[in-house]
Amino acid sequence: MGLSCAGMKQLYDLRLKLREISDQLERGPRQIAARKQIINKKKEELESQRARLKQMKVAADQKNLQLKSSEARIYDLNGKLNIAANNREYEALGSQIAADTMAKSVLEDEILEALELVDVAQIDVRKVELETVAVEAELQKLVAEVQAKEAGLKEQAAALEQQVAAAETILPAEIVPQYRRLVQAYGASALAPVSNKSCSECYVSLTTQLYLELKAGGVKFCTCGRLMFVGDDE
Numbered sequence: 001m002g003l004s005c006a007g008m009k010q011l012y013d014l015r016l017k018l019r020e021i022s023d024q025l026e027r028g029p030r031q032i033a034a035r036k037q038i039i040n041k042k043k044e045e046l047e048s049q050r051a052r053l054k055q056m057k058v059a060a061d062q063k064n065l066q067l068k069s070s071e072a073r074i075y076d077l078n079g080k081l082n083i084a085a086n087n088r089e090y091e092a093l094g095s096q097i098a099a100d101t102m103a104k105s106v107l108e109d110e111i112l113e114a115l116e117l118v119d120v121a122q123i124d125v126r127k128v129e130l131e132t133v134a135v136e137a138e139l140q141k142l143v144a145e146v147q148a149k150e151a152g153l154k155e156q157a158a159a160l161e162q163q164v165a166a167a168e169t170i171l172p173a174e175i176v177p178q179y180r181r182l183v184q185a186y187g188a189s190a191l192a193p194v195s196n197k198s199c200s201e202c203y204v205s206l207t208t209q210l211y212l213e214l215k216a217g218g219v220k221f222c223t224c225g226r227l228m229f230v231g232d233d234e
């Protein structure tokens with residue numbers, strides 16, 4: 001029994017359409033998974049930025065406490081200075097106050113720097129928070145789009161599978177097992193239309209005799225494994 005060229009071409013076209021629909025069905029979940037990975041990375045980034053901000057606040061708070069105790073110490077020293085018993089004690093207290101005041105001024109500069117760092121870190125956190133919200137919103141939108149398309153695509157796939165099954169009835173029974181294995185491995189590419197008297201999958205040239213056999217409806221698998229056929233336009 002020979003194959004009809006038109007029938008094979010139809011089967012091939014249906015399989016290509018089915019592959020396109022299956023690809024679209026797989027694309028949605030793949031895009032969603034990729035988007036979720038991006039969100040997870042953003043959340044990790046946010047966590048570390050928040051931890052950094054917290055550390056900076058703690059550092060600034062510690063310096064503030066140091067400043068308060070330094071101020072208290074200078075206040076105490078000034079009190080002692082006022083009641084100094086002698087010149088030597090007065091001078092010692094005076095130089096201690098001068099040294100502490102210098103240290104306090106350095107500390108004040110450090111606090112200003114620490115507070116600036118806190119401000120910058122706060123801006124960074126806010127930025128990553130907004131980015132996280134944006135990618136999450138994008139994900140919701142994508143999920144909705146994928147869900148909206150899914151039912152229609154599944155219907156199309158089911159209809160195409162039926163049409164493919166109907167088109168496959170032209171295949172001689174003895175080649176069906178091999179054909180099934182090929183479809184399992186290559187999908188639509190299990191079938192190879194002959195183009196320019198060559199296999200369109202592996203480009204091997206056909207002998208004129210083989211070409212004519214195919215054109216007459218012969219059943220031939222190429223050396224690359226595919227089931228070859230000659231379309232109407234060849």
Ligand SMILES: [Zn+2]
Binds near residue numbers: 192200204223
């Ligand atoms: Zn081939």
